[in-house]
Amino acid sequence: MRIVFAGTPEFARVALQSLHAAGFQIPLVLTQPDRPAGRGMKLQASPVKQFAQQHGWPVAQPRSLRLDGRYPEDAAAVREALLAAQADAMVVAAYGLILPRWVLDSMGPPAAGHGDAAAPGTGARRFGCLNIHASLLPRWRGAAPIHRAVEAGDAETGVTIMQMDEGLDTGAMLLAERLAIGGDSTAQLHDRLAVLGGRLIVEALRRAEAGTLRPQPQPDAGVTYAHKIEKAEAPLDWRLPAAVLQRRVRAFDPFPGAIARLGGETIKCWAAEALPGAAQAAPGTVLQADAAGIAVAAGEGVLRLTELQRAGGRRLPAAAFLAGFAVQAGQVFDAAAA
Incomplete structure (x- = not known):
């Protein structure tokens, strides 16, 4: 299976490493532009970009994915790269950019979770865009689910693999697994959830290939939002x-x-x-x-x-x-x- 990967920080790098170790082909990686970091404020590549470069994978760093936005040339270049990648699915983990409708459509709408839909003119299977989210949805949708779970004193959290739609973490759930928080800090819990996320996304893609993945809509009750940490x-x-x-x-x-x-x-x-x-x-x-x-x-x-x-x-x-x-x-x- 060919996977386009979109992610930026260490949490995402762990997932990308798991996909590579499981034998998935990575024809394209999307990540945030290099940012100033450290005392010298020199431009630094994201952990995902560094891992991709170590393996010789093509990397795109658009400032935006909106074709009608401030950087339409960036979005247009990514559209061409996605077409050339001929991927079966996109995996998204802490990417940092919102995926507009055209990106979701580029992976083809999955048919009843079996991935037998095809992008126009390609004949390829498409499994859609799958997100690795570090919470038990619908609790802690949003930008900082690990921080907010610790701050709230939750006894447990977990990882949900979600079929992405245009909402904020509102898509159908594909897989989920719980994890006790205990006395962990955000840093400690982050590392445990990153490993869990890498394992679950591999399992989800394997089950998608086998046609055994069954999406479940998120319940209406229990929705909370993990606002960005300031x-x-x-x-x-x-x-x-x-x-x-x-x-x-x-x-x-x-x-x-x-x-x-x-x-x-x-x-x-x-x-x-x-x-x-x-x-x-x-x-x-x-x-x-x-x-x-x-x-x-x-x-x-x-x-x-x-x-x-x-x-x-x-x-x-x-x-x-x-x-x-x-x-x-x-x-x-x-x-x-x-």
Whole structure:
């Protein structure tokens, strides 16, 4: 089977690697344009582009896929590349661009999930556009499903392989598998879901070839939206319960990183634990600072910060952090970090 792949970050690279390992042919890869990154802000290729180049696959990096948009020449070039690729399906994973109707149509509408529809004039089987989505749809449609599941305190999440349509993650579900979240941060959960997504997309395509894939419409109940994570969400609001703050610390690792401000300095908080019992102090007050961590009064309970980072420094366990940054009981974190 010939697969056009559209994706950009590490989550997508893992899926592309799985498709390659399973023996699928990759005649074309779509990914976001190179972006400035690092301290030098040099242009950097996406993980997907780097993997594609290592294997000599053609790569297209359109700024838009809208034929009537700001970059119609980019979209037109991709249209020609898709026609030349003569692919059986497109797999999409965290690509970053919306697929307009013409792209969905270019893969041919799948007939009852069996993939026996053909693009006009090609005679080829077409299985449509399949998306690897890191949630149990319809929960957490949208841009940041992993972050939002951790932040909300969900007990489990998973991966859904979805037949794409023009809606926001509204297409029919093809396969899904659950995964317990436990105490994972977004970074840890991301890696587990990436591996699961790679395995499920291979299974979905194999079942599509065999004609055993049966799309199921998403239920109307239980729809939630995972809005994009913004840097403005990073400051910890000490008036919130410690359990909520602890989830936010986990959810915002690695981006944008939960932050707090103490003694005129902004500190990133990478790991924390919610402690039982009442704080008996105003929210934001340091109750104790030792090798176990910095215990801070919250709106309900106590949040103990156990891994921290100063500006320009490294992530450090609390004991090492306190060796270079003195914190005393009674100090008060700013109400709003900047």
